[in-house]
Amino acid sequence: MSDNQQISGGEALVKSLEHEGVDVIFGYPGGAILPVYDPIIDSSIRHILVRHEQGAGHMAEGYAHATGEPGVAMVTSGPGATNIVTPLADAFLDSVPMVCITGQVPYAAIGTDAFQECDTTGITMAVTKHNFLVTEAQDIPRIIHEAFHIATTGRPGPVLVDIPKDIVDPTNARSAMNWYTATDADMELPGYHPVAEGDRELIRQAAEMIRDAERPVLYVGGGILKARAADALRELAEMVQIPVVTTLMARGAFPDSHELNLGMPGMHGNYSAVTSMQKSDLLISLGARFDDRVTGKLDGFAPDAKIIHVDIDPAELDKVRRANVGIQGDCRLVIEGIITAMRELGGTEVQADRSVWRSTVSGWQEKFPLTYEQSAPGEKLKPQYVIEQLRDGNPSDTIVASGVGQHQMYTSQWWEFDHPYTWINSGGLGTMGFSIPAAIGAKAGMPDRRVWAVDGDGCFQMTAQELVTASVENIPIKVALLNNSYLGMVRQWQEMFYEERYSEVYLQERVPDYIKWAEAMGCAAIRVEAPEEVSPAIEKANEINDRPVVVEFVTDARENVFPMVPSGATNSELVVDPTQQHLLEGEQ
């Protein structure tokens, strides 16, 4: 379309999304957004009709996690908007680039308590990187361009654009606008200047600290993935031969199979990952934010460690733990800068002697691997065993999305993540029900990749209806449902910290019937109860590609996630698997 052609705001919105390179919108129509749904019919953009607006938001997140491109969701005003608040908050805490379009009542009706009116920009202010209320049709191309710019630059995050009905409705004179293709020059963002380049002097100081450290650890967070910095990280880690811990948000940013990878730190982290941070003299934090689930009780966290902290968001520097060197910048650029600075300082030959540290860490790795006891004959399946079989029965580039709870921790622990962008989960907000819609979004963005959702029965019951979306839209994801009939993580806390007083955590063994439910939603369904059935069921699920598959694994509710740092304890008080507890003597 040529510039200056007169079109309606609704057409301009769809054109603007096309111009931004959007290929999929996850959405749900309704009164206020109706005029935008008409030009959608003629657009090249694929619209995926969800079954609940929360699903649209998590699909957009899953799409963004898997592809690196911003996910786009579109919903109507009022309840449509409030239903997508949870995914916005989720995307905000996990820095997921996402643009959400919401319909709004006509501009003149705003503030009158009109039908399906709510103060969407007011409600979402605290859970978006930024939001806009568009008041003139003429502003639509510019604001959409600004929204994508803000969502994808600096620290990525969700941006919401609220659009009153009158400026998109071709029957309303206020919707008339002269089309223009918005470019960066059109943007009016005088207060937004993300900084990507790190300060060279600080980078040099960081390199000197790395050179001199005797017990360093690379503490790697989700920022590595956002910055597409996995290759740079690997180059640095291999150059300096420093062990790496990958947080829950960074699983896959450094290969699990790499000898330098100690696995996940934090509340349910590997012993060697948690303990090496705890005993370290230098934490090199790259795109991580010293989350409470990683640090445990802050007073006792890594007491002897100096801190190098690299983050694109300067507000993360010194927020939780004061850094000796804090560098604002894009992780990839700063890591490349550190590599160069290390070379200038004389390369790896001049590094401190770390042979003792290396042997200490590998001693921990040998002594405290992740472990669990296999089920005895007649016992229910161990969830860890199911994850191991899933891992072994799928190619390493399989994308795995999880919900929130024990199954999430088991998956993070027992899957082997060897590629970036293969692990999708809700880390910051901890949103139950995330996995199924996130997996659908990932599969929509990466249709040639195999996508498994690992879900718990509590989570499944929150968002399972999106499997209808997956069936109807032909998005054949696979769901491993770990059904232990409990809210397992809450049950674990009640067992460990509430004297086994189980309050409102039992979900029922026979209701719902997941097989019937899955089949009713157009999925293939398989129930697995015995260990020898696990691998064949996974194989069978992998052969079905014309519809989604749900494999229900009936698992042992008594199983708990270990290691565990009890809430409020320091990371030195890590509780390991009961079978390893006796080995702790002399270690702590």
Added chain:
Amino acid sequence: MSADRFHTIVTTVENKPGVLARVAGLFSRRGFNIESLAVAPTDDDKFSRITFTVDVESAPLEQVVKQLNKLINVVEIRELAPSDAVSRELMLITVSADAGHRKELMEIIEDWRAFVLADNSDQIMLSFSARTARLDEFEECLRPFGIAEIQRTGRVALPSLD
């Protein structure tokens, strides 16, 4: 209460609907206490100025400034420590002024260089502008006469001249 506890943050923000709500919402959700707040237009109608006084014991000032900086509509932030700033606050105050106390009151007004804005047989309305601490003192001076109404603006500040 140490005088250094209150720092002034002068922000230039885009003059758009909802910007004050963004700023106020940020303060409340991050647990920062605002001691006072003044909003006014600038010489450029695209921008407004929001001046806060924050209690730096309620939150590290550095975090307050960094979080403010993340708001897309906040264009510029200047942080003024008490020693580097000239700050003023304006007070309007209506005081009882019956015939028996009027002479004494007028002497105080003159001493403090307050302005009489309005006056009737029972009451006098004054304006007084000074540092915040001086406003507190002035208020205490007038209290014995009987304060009918009082309204303060919150402080505004500019950097001191060298």
